[in-house]
Amino acid sequence: MTTHSAVLGAGSWGTTFAKILAEAGNHVTLWARRPEVADAINASHRNEEYLPGIGLPATLTATTDAQEAITGADLVVLAIPSQTLRGQLEGWRAAIDAEATLVSLMKGIELGTTMRMSEVIVEVTGVSQDRVAVVSGPNLAHELADRQPAATVIACTDSGRAKRLQRTTTTPYFRPYTNVDVLGCELGGAVKNVIALACGMAEGMGFGDNTKASLMTRGLAETARLGQALGADPQTFAGLAGLGDLVATCSSPLSRNHSFGVRLGQGASLAEATAATRTAEGVKSCRSILDLAIKAGVDMPLTEQVVRVCHASVLPAVAVKQLMGRETKSETA
């Protein structure tokens, strides 16, 4: 099934997803904020700044005119930093076709409102929830741009729409599964960034695999606890958008959240780590996730310590001491 797709955001994941759509046989227009990025994609089929060494299909075209990309598109894919979505979408919504499917690639929770990205999309555009799909899973952009095989989840409350999107995006190296649990998939994608910051810090402090496995496992436990309180399907957290993405992000040097954490663990300041890393969603979303947890009455000790390190100048070593000094308890409590 061929679509006309607009991908809004020509960073590493937006460009990679546009490449996947184009290689699956769709017509794709990629919106880039900067003319030099759009020009390089059109002239040399490259986006070296975000995807070094990767050739892009000649059928993939870029523009800096978002209206041009959106007009007539039956898939509108959003791939910009989470905290910028609301402002951008307000300028784009009028051009979105009445029947279009809106697809979120973003993994963050909005500061202040504690809304998930699909909720921001519904609120700003006024589309019904069943027109919004979320793509989430172990999808490090550069590996997929290099056509290394991976699976993902397409979550949408309209399972028919999810299946159509699944057919539209399947390639020999990209295997999407469908799920109707949008809430669980979005929480899995956002919270794993916070746990990846913690794993990075552990690595930066010189700790090994026991520490990282403990952080991943207890990180997943607190993600599932939040999900259960908010009404997510517990099975989602054992799937690609839960465990799968958590393992990939917490283990990979390609992850910006992981690298950001490594820098903090090695003693860099927040400003130094920010200057050295692109979009590390967990740094901002840790605060909105903690707000969400407090509202829901859920204990998220790892997230709480990441917030303290990132936003209250607490040293990672002090955060470790706090975590390890808590009262002992049952694993299933």
Ligand SMILES: NC(=O)c1ccc[n+]([C@@H]2O[C@H](COP(=O)([O-])OP(=O)(O)OC[C@H]3O[C@@H](n4cnc5c(N)ncnc54)[C@H](O)[C@@H]3O)[C@@H](O)[C@H]2O)c1
């Ligand atoms: N990179 C990955 O491997 C990956 C994989 C899955 C999901 N994601 C998620 O996708 C989303 C986008 O990440 P990315 O990796 O493409 O980020 P990126 O930093 O590589 O690119 C971000 C893009 O957004 C643009 N941008 C930055 N600020 C903007 C603003 N204020 N308004 C409009 N555009 C702006 C940039 O110019 C750039 O084109 C994030 O939520 C991320 O968590 C990333």
Ligand SMILES: O=P(O)(O)OC[C@H](O)CO
């Ligand atoms: O580079 P990160 O840390 O944003 O992680 C990338 C993806 O979310 C992995 O699935």
